Amino acid sequence: MFKFLETFMVVYRTHSFSLAAQQLFITQPTVSNQIKQLEAQLNTELFERKSRRESVPTPAADILYKRSAKILDDWHDINTEITDLQASKKAHVRFGISQTVSRILFARIANQLNQRQPDVHYDVTVSNSEGVLTLLEDYKIDLGIIEKPLVTEHVKRLSIGKDQLVKAGTPTGTWITREAGSGIGYYTEQYFREADIHPIRLIHVNNSGLIRRIVSTGVGQALLSSKDVPENVQVETLGSAFIRDFYLLTRDEDLQVPLLMAITELIKQVTDNLDA
Known part of the structure; x- marks a missing residue:
């Protein structure tokens, strides 16, 4: 039953049985x-088969989709609790973080978790900001940390630190940026609009570390965190207009969960002293 629900959710999102099969690695x-x-x-009936390539969800599918994520998350929690009970009874938390957070912030959090919450087991998934939000809404993570100012129903967003963006690299007319849905991509588009920039060539890369490496070779320019600029690369500050926030995301229903409250407080303390 639970496997059927997982398959249903992928078909619902893709509107395609064939795309769902590809994503699930089944026929x-x-x-x-x-x-x-x-x-x-x-x-x-859950889907109307409009063609071989498109399946449109029915109203019944809309109802089922809204409930399926919670059902699967409850089942995951049951399995986790039983596993922990049988093994070491240690707590488990799932983090979703953006790539910039993974490069310049999460190591500090992991260090403090190791020191102050040694009994907590945790998993970390790295995605872009919108991907992290989706994971949280689908109950696949417990806490998210992103830098894009996203707002959605039933998710609390808490600013936990500041980050200065700079323009880095050689002005060749080429710009390197992240994909749609990412924080860097969002702020790069904002910068293009405000500075009336029309790149000769625009390269989209879905990995922040690769952007750093491309910029360091002199190919072009990119917006990067001031804390993540390669050595010996030309930098131009963008001022206070491009100081962005890091955001901690939690579901409203989890705000009173003792373990998540404790980790939220730990994260706030780690990030209180971040330099803008």
């Missing part, structure tokens, strides 16, 4: 069979 007939079994159990 399309397997996807179709699982959806048919789920429809049989619910005695309703």
Whole structure:
């Protein structure tokens, strides 16, 4: 049943049985069979097959999708609790962080977790800012840390530090930036608008570390955190207009969970002294 729900959620997002099969690394007939079994159990149709490539969710699918993430998260928690009970009874937290956070901030948090919460097990998933938010909404992580100012229902956003963006690299007319959904991509587009910049060539890269390496070779320019600029690279400060926040994301329903409250407080203390 739970595997069927996982398959259903991917089909719902992609509107495609074939794309869902690719993402789940299973065959399309397997996807179709699982959806048919789920429809049989619910005695309703979940998707209207408009064509071989598109499947449109029905109103029943809309209802099921809203509940499925919570059902799967509860099942995950049950499994985790039983596993912890049988093993070491240690707590477990899942973090989702953006790439800039992974490069310049999370190591400090991990250090303090190791010192002050040694019994906590944790996993870390790195994605862009919008990807982290989606993971939180889908109950696949417990806490998110991003730098793009996203707002959504039922998710609390707390500013936990400042970060100065700078223009780094050689002015060749080429700009290197991140993909849509990322913090760097968001602020780069903002900078283009405000400075009326029209790049001769625009290179999109989905990895902040690769942007640093490309910039260091003299290919072009990019917006980077002032804390993440390669050595011997030309830098131009952008001033206070491009001081951005790091944000801690939590679901409203988790605000009173003691472990998450303790880790939230720890993260705030780690980031209180960040230099802008």
